[in-house]
Amino acid sequence: MADRGFDLELEVAAGECLAVLGPNGAGKSTLLSVIAGWLRPDHGRGMIGDRAIFDLDTGLWLPPHRREVGLLAQAALLFPHLTVAENVAFGPRSAGAGRTEAAARARHWLSEVDAVEFAGRRPGELSGGQAQRVAIARALAAEPRVLLLDEPLSALDVDIAVGIRQLLRRVLAERTVVIVTHDVLDALLLADRVLVLESGRIAESGPTAEVLARPRSRFGARFAGLNLLSGVRAGDHLRAPDDTVIIGHVIDEERLGTGAAVAVFSPSAVVVSTDRPVGVSTRNAFEAMITELEPLGERIRVHTDRFAADVTAAAVAELGLAPGRPVVLSVKASEVEIYAA
Incomplete structure (x- = not known):
């Protein structure tokens, strides 16, 4: 139709x-x-x-x-x-x-x-x-x-x-x-x-x-409560159109090849800091700007211009998180799944 x-x-x-x-x-x-x-x-x-x-x-x-x-x-x-x-x-x-x-x-x-x-x-x-x-x-x-x-x-x-x-x-x-x-x-x-x-x-x-476990669209990921980056897979990482690169675990490598792919990870896997953390690959640490704080039960979802992170209320207070505050978001490669789009 x-x-x-x-x-x-x-x-x-x-x-x-x-x-x-x-x-x-x-x-x-x-x-x-x-x-x-x-x-x-x-x-x-x-x-x-x-x-x-x-x-x-x-x-x-x-x-x-x-x-x-x-x-x-x-x-x-x-x-x-x-x-x-x-x-x-x-x-x-x-x-x-x-x-x-x-x-x-x-x-x-x-x-x-x-x-x-x-x-x-x-x-x-x-x-x-x-x-x-x-x-x-x-x-x-x-x-x-x-x-x-x-x-x-x-x-x-x-x-x-x-x-x-x-x-x-x-x-x-x-x-x-x-x-x-x-x-x-x-x-x-x-x-x-x-x-x-x-x-x-x-x-x-x-x-x-x-779909809810491994979404392939941005809205599907948001609906499932996940972060999603779209791009092209090369090796163990995904490169987005803006040249953002994230390392992850490749799922179904034979099907994926080097074509269009998505990287998906939970907001709970994202660490929020005010400085670049030591020991985390620079390719898995991203500068971002907070756009909104959303209460979710005992956690606070930190929305940014890149992706979201879930933190405790204590962390919000300790780090002084608020809309407009620049932060660094980092995520372990083991928490990121990369699969065909």
Whole structure:
């Protein structure tokens, strides 16, 4: 499918959950809108199973209500004038189910999401977590062949999101799902595969564990909490376009050769100092400028104009770390993995 600045081809297997990641403006919402039928691209074709939902070369364009696609968004978007049970029964009724059948499906899915007790309430009487449970039931009661999740947990408190995430993991098993998320836990616990979009194109894709352990795109690395440098491998080091050189451990040397490569390492492996440390290769020590300090539980992530480091609060105080402060970042070669881009 393609539109201005948006050009990609992807396939989601039946029963697979695909997590779509990427920075703001990468095209994640565009992708969901095209699948759902809200946005018409310039050209392209979309299939669900052996059924075409659009084919711009022939002029085929099924409207949203005929695509058998469901959507679960950040906000529950329940109809305020209907009860919870009526909200959940709305999808089956719209698809032609009789009142009795639709009510039975509503009861089933409210039971599945532990929300039967809310059946007679109006949406305004529900908490955020309760409303999202009902929204999940409503989406599934319509029996969509593909379910789209647009950051469904981002508007919930952290404690509530934990329970809803576990619920999604259970009820979405063996369903065909595309989820847009900014949360690494959503990808880890829900997705079989991850796709990273950058500027409307696929930057990388692969099994979730593989992408998060060994990302090949800058956003993929940031999402996984890792540092990434891109460049060309030569011997035991990688040379970036700005001539930055870092020594590391080469992974899968036969596949890598001397072509495009990435060097990946954890922020926790980076040592921050105000002077160049003694005993560390000058090629693995880099002058940098602090741009931001980000609290992460008991640690502080030091963002710089080169890459990030995780340090203790005590180290921040002792070294006087603050935005605008020049520092030296060093990392042992044994902590750096170099592999094909």
